[in-house]
Amino acid sequence: MSFLEKLLRSKVFVWILILLPGLWPVWPIFLHPNSSVLADPLKFILHHLGFTACLLLATVLTFTPLRVLFPKWGVAQALNRHRRLVGVSAFAYAALHFATHVIYEGGTDVGTIPSILRTAVGKPFQLIGLLTLAILFLLTITSLTAAIRWLGGKLWKNIHRLAYVAAGLAAYHQAAARKIFPLQVLWIFVPLLLLEVARIIKQRRNAPSPARS
Amino acid sequence: MLIRSPQDWELPESAATEEKFYHLSKRRDFLKSIGVAGVALAARDLLGATAGFPAKENPAYPASALKPTSYDLITSYNNFYEFGTDKDEPKPNSKKWKPEPWTVEIAGLIRNPVKIDVNDLIGKLGGIEQRVYRMRCVEAWSMVIPWDGFPLSKLVAFADPKPEAKFLKLTTILDPKNLPGQQENILRWPYVEGLHLDEANNELAFIATGIYGKPIPNQNGAPLRLVTPWKYGFKGVKSIAKIEFVAEQPMNTWRVMAPREYGFLANVNPTVDHPRWSQASERIIGGGGLLGARQKTLMFNGYEKQVAALYQGVDLKKFY
Structure with a gap:
């Protein structure tokens, strides 16, 4: 077993990897103050949380194709132990991102929430962010073992294929968050796309011909 | 007896600029103390337009209820894609650039076309003054900036437009070697803005x-940058190399990029949203604390009295 594989099998290590990006804003805001971040720290936090949610969502979706493409690779096996943890963390960051958006728009006054939601529903860019969050929420509450048993494997699997829809919506939402197309969307989501294409090709090749099935 | 009623753009004495900001480099203080000063010397200093400093506050535009944003934030939170698309990039990426000597071309349908050194132009227009303006970005954030400079109307009078001239087309310098953003295909370069x-x-x-x-x-x-405080910040074309008087409405850069999102007038208007976000309110840059602050956006960014007459009968929802 390689060192990397051992490390990636450890839940503690994965927890640290998930929590660290959430703590990152402490650096430019408090430890090493950066004027362009201090201009509006909450905006930096808002974007950073959304970025992390996208990154974790794209990451967790690479686990299955990696295992299909490289079934004997220990690292791919190790990663697949953490699918639920990483998936739920993507939801957690997305939820924090949305909560930050509400505070960013309305401060701590709860009375502003209805108008913030009305604005969000009326604008495709924001509505698609909300839809992504709704899908991730659905996936999170159905990730409990009891829910899997209750829904049955097949239905559960179909529901969880919505994760791919969420990834597509998240990529759009992230791209539309800037005035010009941000390249980070490509380096987050293109590797996932390539892995999925490779996986589909491999599974098609290995599948029995439709005439026999 | 003359009784002056305060104008709504006036600022209270408390908002006046701190003296330390008025002072230029120690070197220039020293030169001044030994009697070496003036336009010719200043023009050979670090920056492109050094004529006229320190500027006197325009007595018609003294201080008001506005609270100027700190110099540090104004100069570190910038949209200047020629030096990078992130707000923290223009400051470090433009550090080595030397915009001097700087020649600006005034051209088109005018009687006095010239190519003129920026400091000579400032001299011809009677020097510079200071005004404190609100600045509202289309991205729904705002600052308050004490600008030094001259009214654009003085430049228009200097150019002496012919009757056919209906618009101004202002263009940023095209210099991909020194403005690295122009090497990338992010916007159509050079940056162009226009005004009626x-x-x-x-x-x-x-x-x-x-x-x-x-x-x-x-x-x-x-060294030259347009400021139109009743319009969104992207109208404020930077590092202007050419000012052309034209008959047809010029195509401004952001309108080329996304015509549904950015118009020609680009007037600050809390009732007309950007397709992706609301324009009803704005974040205050340097608003304080971790959570910051937000305020309601004002029609024409609070300059309704000065500019509303320009747009009588204009459908501002259609011409955003």
Whole structure:
């Protein structure tokens, strides 16, 4: 077993990897103050949380194709132990991102929430962010073992294929968050796309011909 | 007896610029003390437009209830894609750029076309003054900036437009070697903005050559930058190399990029949303604390009295 594989099998290590990006804003805001971040720290936090949610969502979706493409690779096996943890963390960051958006728009006054939601529903860019969050929420509450048993494997699997829809919506939402197309969307989501294409090709090749099935 | 009623753009004494900002480099203080000063010397200093400093506050535009944003934030939170698309990039990326000597071309349908050194131009227009303006970005954030510079109307009078001239077309310098963003295909370069001639002649339209009593830093658009405080910030074309008087409405850069999102007028208007976000309110840059602050956006960014007459009968929802 390689060192990397051992490390990636450890839940503690994965927890640290998930929590660290959430703590990152402490650096430019408090430890090493950066004027362009201090201009509006909450905006930096808002974007950073959304970025992390996208990154974790794209990451967790690479686990299955990696295992299909490289079934004997220990690292791919190790990663697949953490699918639920990483998936739920993507939801957690997305939820924090949305909560930050509400505070960013309305401060701590709860009375502003209805108008913030009305604005969000009326604008495709924001509505698609909300839809992504709704899908991730659905996936999170159905990730409990009891829910899997209750829904049955097949239905559960179909529901969880919505994760791919969420990834597509998240990529759009992230791209539309800037005035010009941000390249980070490509380096987050293109590797996932390539892995999925490779996986589909491999599974098609290995599948029995439709005439026999 | 003359009784002056305060204008709504006036600022209270408490908002006046701190003296330390008025002071230029120690070197220039020293030169002044030994009697070496003036335009010729200043023009050979670090920045492109150094003529006229320190600027006197325009007595018609003294201080008001506005609270100027700190110099540090104004000069570190910049949209200047020629030096990078992130707000923290223009400052470091423009550090080595030397926008001097700087020649600006005034051309088109005018009787006095010239190519003129920026300091000579400032001299011909009677020097510079200071005004404190609100600045509202289309991205729904705002600052308050003490600008130094001259009214655009003075430049228009100097150019002496012919009757056919209906618009101004202002263009940023095209210099991909020194403005690295122009090497990438992010916007159509060079950056172009435009104004109706009567907008350019409005008392608020301003060409900035300084901020807080100092020559305008590179990242804010040295040495000449348009300031139209009733319009979104992207109208404020930076590092202007050419001002052309034309008959047809010029195509401004952001409108080329996304015509549904950015118009030609680009007037600040809390009732007309951007397709992706609301324009009803704005984040205050340097609003304080971790959570910051937000305020309601004002029609024409609070300059309704000065500019509303320009748009009588204009459908501002259609012409955003």
